[in-house]
Amino acid sequence: MNIRRFFGKNAREALAQVKQALGDDAIIVANRSVNGGTEIMAMLETDIASNASSAPTDMGTDQSRSLLDFVNAQGQPTRQAAPQAAMSAPGVQNNTPVAEEPAANEGAIMDMLKLHSEQQEQAYQVATQTLEDKMMGMMQEMRQMRSHFETQMSAMTWQHHLQHSPAKSKVLSTLLSANFSASLSRQIAEKMPQHIDVNKAPMWAKEVISRNLHTLDDEDALLDRGGIYALVGPTGVGKTTTTAKLAARYVMKHGTQNLGLITTDSYRIGGYEQLRIYGKILGVMVHAVKDEEDLKIALNELKNKHMILVDTVGVSQRDQAVTEQLSMLSRADSPIQKLLCLNATSTGDTLTDVMRSYKKHDIAGCIVxxxxxxxxxxNVLDVLIRERMRLFYTTSGQRVPEDIEVADKPALIERVLTPHQASLPYQYLDEELPLVISSMMQTAGQEQQHV
Structure with a gap:
């Protein structure tokens, strides 16, 4: 586009220059007052003819008026006013020349130029927004098509692999039915050697899981070493009962004299009272703390104890209080090892969310x-393997101290890979596996973990 600038002492003079240079069909692009007069930017209508077909057609016919239209509109009130003045005084003959009113005319012209410029700007904004909306819609459709295409291609690839490797198909079906994630199941299947027979595939999978599931090697070494352990985790996971069970195991081995109990659960009704009752049964005093200063005082009073167990208030993994509580434990004068309690009945995605929220604060291990x-x-073994977290204990009931034991790796693996009646509706057919794997991998964002 060839846009030209014209300068005059006033708007009338500048318009005259536009008309002389570009003719009556010139298009006013913009105008402004400058030092010494008025500046007008204009262009020929033919310069934008090539772009007319791409402009919106529903913006009205008054968006780009020519110079002739502008001048005619400006002159029309003056031409209409003259006859009316003559008719109002027919008997009076006035030969005195009528003086021009350049200030009034110039003000009207400036108003018209301003309106014209605003209309041009509005038309440009509407056209730009329309184009952006169309582009956003096209990009969204392209992303959907790409996702669908990738899913289909992944399904075809997996179908090819599984048809040529019944052992991989067997492992995938077994792991998915046992509530392992698609990500971990796929990685285990991909690492399976080609020579593994389909009947030996489940045993091979057990060995891989056993090699990657880390458990507590020696409980006696832990109890003999002592230290300060805080049980953390979401509400309702069983931290208070588990604290009492651990306390009972320690008392059975070392007695009550060298054990200290602390609770930070001052929010839940009966939170302190529950642990106090367990402490009374064991013969151990329970210290209740509300903040960081109380915690430091309690730890100082118990500094001669061989082992101290801290029961914490339950906090949702998405609550900012997680950071506040774990930071309080980290700032204590004595080092506190944090054990994360995981509920075995939670879904895999919930457990992953919990693990990643708490793991940022130096978790020493887990209790399921x-x-x-x-x-x-x-689901819970999957999270422990993917997040490389050591499993200390498992609990399976409310009885104290009977329903807690050191993590038994062989028993856990045997249980997880043994089919049971409740899992039958969730088992996949061989022909369903390719699409299931590809869809779940798309949802999971294809996480990469090393097995």
Whole structure:
């Protein structure tokens, strides 16, 4: 586009220059007052003819008026006023020349130019927004098409692999039915050697899981070493009962004199009272703390104890209080090892969310609770393997101290890979596996973990 600038002492003079240079069909692009007069930017209508077909057609016919239209509109009130003045005084003959009113005319012209410029700007904004909306819609459709295409291609690839490797198909079906994630199941299947027979595939999978599931090697070494342990985790996971069970195991081995109990659960009704009752049964005093200063005082009073167990208030993994509580534990004068309690009945995505929220604060290990209530435990073992977290204990009931034991790796793996009646509706057919794997991998964002 060839836009030209014209300068005059006033708007009338500048318009005259536009008309002389570009003719009556010139298009006013913009105008402004400058030092010494008025500046007008204009262009020929033919310069934008090539772009007319791409402009919106529903913006009205008054968006780009020519110079002739502008001048005619400006002159029309003056031409109409003259006859009316003559008719109002027919008997009076006035030969005196009528003086021009340049200030008034110039003000009207400036108003018209301003309106014209605003209309041009509005038309440009509407056209730009329309184009952006169309582009956003096209990009969204392209993303959907790409996702669908990738899913289909992934399904075809997996179908090819599984048709040529019944052992991989067997492992995938077994792990998915046991509530392992698609990500971990796929990685285990991909690492399976080609020579593995389909009947030996489940045993090979057990060995891989056993090699990657880390558990407590020696409980006696932990109890003999002592230290300060805080049980953390979401509400309702069973931290208070588990604290009492651990306390009972320690008392059975070392007595009550060297054990200290602390609770930060001052929010839940009966939170302190529950642990106090367990402490009374064991013969151990329970210290209740409300803030960081109280915690430091309690730890100082118990500094001569061989082992101190801290029961914390339950906090949702998405609550800012997680950071506040764990930071309070980290700022204590004595080092506190944090044990994360995981509910075996929770879904895999919930457990992953919990793990990643708490793991940022130096978790030493995990305790899996409520194994007796879980129909399948692949979800919790899957999270422990993917997040490389050590499993210390498992609990399976409310009895103290009977329903807690050191994590038994062989028993857990045997249980997770043994089919049971409740899992039958969730088992996949061989022909369903390719699409299931590809869809779940798309949802999971294809996480990469090393097995």
């Amino acid at each position: 609770t409520k194994l007796d209530e879980a129909a399948a435990i692949g």
